[in-house]
Amino acid sequence: MILRLKKKNNGNLLLGFSPWILAIACFLLLLLLIIFTVSNYQREKELIGEALVQKGLTLMRFINSSAREAIRENIGSGQTWIGWEEQMQAAMEQAVEQPGVESILLIDSNGAVLAGAGKNLPDKQVDAETLSFAGGLQPEGRRPFVARIVKDGQGEENKKKFQIASWYLSPNTAQRLPDLFGKGPGRGQMMGRFSHHPEYSRIQTEMKKLFDLHPLYLVQLDFEQFNSPLRRQLLQIIILSAVILLVGIGGSLSFMTLKGLKGSQQRLGKMRAFTDILVSSLPVGLIATDSSGAIQVCNEAAAEMLGSERETILGKMPYVSLPKGLVQMFSGKTAGETVQRHREFLLENSTDKPRMLQLASVVVQDDDQQFAGEVLLIRDLTEVKLLEKELQRSERLAALGKMAAGVAHELRNPLSSIKGLAVLLKSHFPEPGREAETADVLVREVERLNRSIGELLDYAKPAQLSKEQASIGEILRKTVSLVQMDAEAYGIAIDLLLTDDLPELVVDRDKLNQVFLNLLLNAVQAMPQGGDLLVRLEKDDRNIIIRIRDNGEGILPENLPRVFDPYYTTKNDGTGLGLAMSAKIVEEHGGRIKISSIPAEYTEVMVILPI
Incomplete structure (x- = not known):
């Protein structure tokens, strides 16, 4: 008997791949790239905005500090009062010299310009849009500043500007004049000098008028210096996203290929696992060799029948790990015409009872009629042989029982007659006497034979059990x-x-x-x-x-x-x-x-x- 191995032609594994899966994967990848790009861009804008806000607020604090210091020096020197507008203007002109500062305005709550420095300043009044923007400020520090990005329509390139507005002093600030002199041990002395200043009433009137106007700062910074890096970063993100997208497409194609390969491996693994389970679950022993003659397969049933461990059999030649009777079932590299392929073999194992094994071997060839190995099937006939012997014994005993029952019936009637004659014979002899004793022996033997016949009949007939x-x-x-x-x-x-x-x-x-x-x-x-x-x-x-x-x-x-x-x-x-x-x-x-x-x-x- 020869088994032939068939080669399987696998079709294109990618044909079974659904295009919707690839489309969904590309869409999700593109969505992630967009979210990533927008998030990074917005984050950079927020960071730049925070930096510009801090710069604008720093400029405001610098102007406040410079103006306050100038007023203190003016008052402390006892010279003629210069006026707060000139003091403030000087501080603004000094601040606007900082790089990236376009203009600084001090306006009242109605949009009138109180002081200013820088380029492209309005004459007397800011436009309604700017006034509406500044109107977003709230008192009590709940919203101390507002900021925005605007396009300067007056420029040739329509460049972006960053504007920030904040209070000069909070509208509800109490005791405004003392605030000009700061805090510390010299504050009282400064207040004394101020109260004796010749123009005390004028200074007090001007400052009260200033505070009643609720002035606020409007600082405009150059945003273009930050906009260019943002554009370069956006371009880099777009390039990176395109690269990632290409990588994702390439990865998707690779995934399709790998999925096909993995599918083949899984099917091969399942087939191999199924084959292993099938071989290990077979009620008969199975030993298989490869083209070199080495044992590659040995299931648990075969190892148990041989009284060995699978590890001591696998990978070895049959003549090394198998009993001689099993070695004779392997032909080597022939079709097996000279080898007896079916036989019964009595395996005597020192650690177990003898086993009667039925052996059958087949040669495996490939498509080219080349020797690929051999398979030996082993079936344990020990129990079958014992059952055959038990059946033969039962048949023999059944026949013996029937014969014994017939003989017993035939013997019982003569025995009854012999016992009756022995009892009658005994009655004709006096006791004690030799003749009477002989008659008693005859009676006892007949009774013994009768009991044996009864036992034989009990054994031969079906018992009536009282369960x-x-x-x-x-x-x-x-x-x-x-x-x-x-x-x-x-x-x-x-x-x-x-x-x-x-x-x-x-x-x-x-x-x-x-x-x-x-x-x-x-x-x-x-x-x-x-x-x-x-x-x-x-x-x-x-x-x-x-x-x-x-x-x-x-x-x-x-x-x-x-x-x-x-x-x-x-x-x-x-x-x-x-x-x-x-x-x-x-x-x-x-x-x-x-x-x-x-x-x-x-x-x-x-x-x-x-x-």
Whole structure:
């Protein structure tokens, strides 16, 4: 028999790939790129805006500080009052010289220009849009400044400008004049000089008029110096996004290819896993070699049958790791015409019982008719052979039983006549006397033969069981109590081990009592010099098991297969029907009896009853 390996032609794996998956992936990637770009751009604008706001507020604080210092020097020197507009104008002109500063205005709440410095200044009034922008300021410091980006329409390039507006002093500031002199230990002395200044009333009037106007600063900064880096960064982000998009498209294509490859690997892996599970789950052993003859496959069933570990078989040549009978099933690199491909082989293992194995091997070839390996199938026929022997034995015993039953019926009638004649003969002789004793012997022998015939008939005919719920433990206790005195007379110690949580069975109490009594008496009689008798009751998932073990004479190996045969006995006074009848009763309960023994060591009988 030859197996041929077929080569499979795999189609285009990408044909099964859905284009919608790629479209969705590209859309999500593009969406992420847009979000990333906008987020970075906005973040940069916010950072630049915060920096410009801080610069504008710093300029305002610088103007305030410079103007206040100039006013203090003017008052402290006692010179003619210069006027706050000139002081403020000088500070603004000094501040507007800073790089990036376009203009600085001080306007009232109606938009009138109070002071200013820089380029492109309005004459007297700011436009309505600017006034509306500045009107967003709120008192009490809740919104101390407002800022915006505007386009300067007067320029040729329409450049962007950054505007920030903030209060000169809060509209609700109390005691405004003292604030001009700051705080510290010299504040009182300065206030004294101010109150004695010749133009005290004029200064006070001008400052009160200024505060009543609620002045505010309007600072305009050059935004273009920051706009160019922003545009360059935006361009860099766009270029980066395009690169990432190209990488994403390339990755998607790679993903499609890898997915196809992975799909093939997964299918191959599933097929291989299925094959491994199938091979390991086979009830027969399987050993396969490759083209070099080395063993590449060995399932658990094969290793268990051979009594070896898979690791000691795999990767080696058959003649190294297999018994000789199995090695002969491998041909090497031939089609196997000269090799016997089917045979039965008795495997004798020192660590296990002999096994009868059925062997069948096949050669594997590829499409080019080249040798690819061999496969050996192993089937354990040990149980089958035992069942065949058991069936033959049962058929033989059945025939013997039928014959014995017929003979017993034929013998019973003559025996009854012989017994009657013997009793009649005895009545004609006086007692005591030799003739009367001979007649008594004749009567006793006839009765013995009649009992043996009764036992034979009981064995041959189907038993009528009287079943009821019963505890096997209680039956064992009762039976052990019956043989206790005989055991003590022989110097035998009986150890009864029972399990409490066993279920009750539907059995015939008397019949099982007969079985246990017969087995216990056999064990006692096997230990004439005394010994130990162990009676153990246990259970597994499906059965209740009774073990009766003695350390007596044991049974010879050649006698073990015959112990259940009718009329087979090794005792001088035995009938040979005890174990045969016990096995019959247990079988009628759906169970079985097993016996194991080593001469001069022990004998163990297992009675197995289904739950």
